[in-house]
Amino acid sequence: MTAPRESLSRTRVAVTGLGLVTPAGIGVVENWVRVCAGEPTTGHDDELAGLPVTLAARVPGFDGAARLGRATAWRLDRVHQFALVAAREAVADAGLDPASWDGARVGVVLGNALGGAVSHERAHAALVQEGPRGVSPLAMVNGPVNMSAGYVAMDLRAQGPNLVVATACASGTTALGVGRDLLRSGTCDIVIAGATEAPLARTPMAAYAQMGALSRRGHDPAGASRPFDVDRDGFVAAEGAGVLVLEREADARARGARVRAFIDGYGASADAHHASAPDPTGAGAERALRTALADAGVRPQDVRHVNAHGTSTQLNDRTEGALIRRVLDGPVVTSTKGVTGHALGAAGAIEAAYTVLTVQHQLVPPTANLEKLDPDIDLDVVQDVARPLAAGVAVSHSFGFGGQNAVLVVTAA
């Protein structure tokens, strides 16, 4: 399957499988139905009781033991359980059988921001309350961010390059870009790429609240995540995972796989500006966007749709709105975070999956809770109901703390 490097660098990379575990549901179909219905998922979270902010979006009814077996679920932090369930779905969706593939040619690239946050927190509580002999040894194979990709490899016999990338809230998008490049370079024949996050532990949630980053719309939980709305006041933390199976187009066609879409462009940059605030000029984000467009060989006016980062914070949505206005030519914009909340490191992968579904089905989900567009944001944002989309090019933005930006260009098959 290995081809000369020169031709590989222009090789198209196809998305042949999707797997989703999000507050909008477990499984691709359940997700797509709820996201297209614009039905929000935020509520008050019992586990966060007593914190300044208790709003969160959890995966409803996730039973790791039922899905993975009790022996596996007992050992694995929720963050890894999400990754396994999404990866299994994606591989099955691609029509691939790990029992028969050449595992050495299968890579795993996942994104994550916080690792096993709950495991870290439990280990620390045990240390304080019971001393060092009370600390679970499993904390050290649950807490570190790299472990999600390791567990997916063990579960699916994926023995090629295996890594987790961390670019905060851009991690999922970065993982897909890095994974795509492993196919373009000829390093792998199949890449399981995506991201996972289970951040709803008290320590990180207290810290996010202290930053002032979280919505405090406690009187209206379902309406708390409201990207681009004039009354938005912060993001809602969410959990979940999105996994995509990537293959070179020729390989996918040769085995008769269904190609859902192509990942034709990837761009990344750093603001080099501030720990948490985006560069108000948007210059860093613009570099990532323009790099992705050039990588895909498309012009700004070719972009028909943007799945925005759209976190529902004042600053992000205004800066991103200005960026889209400045660089692109009136694309149809949505932020699916109105439904799902913000799954941090997993958001980019979840939204890449939604973007694939958007170009595949030519339907843009609405931005849930968008009642009155911020007058400072001059964009065509889909409101209330899903809107048909002409065939064409879409982009998905992700911008992380640390000023880390990543953009994907997704094209219809």
Place this chain on the structure above:
Amino acid sequence: MKESTFTQLAGVIEDKLGVPADEIHEDTVLEDISVDSLALIELTLVLQKHFGVSIASDRVSPEDTVGDLVAVVDVALRQAPATRQAS
């Protein structure tokens, strides 16, 4: 009547690992029911809380049997009867 150590231990293993209690026997080897070295330490932490005693995890290894683990727990229970608080 209080359940035997074995019965309680089998119950904990069924609860945590999903191995049906009626498939757990004194001669069941721990690693055959997915209890590797890390899981064994975790399991002893769970058993410490369950029995309310300090259990030496280095006295048993994954190659040992459920019966061996029962013996270690029983030693701990005999050494610290006053703190016993089986649930």
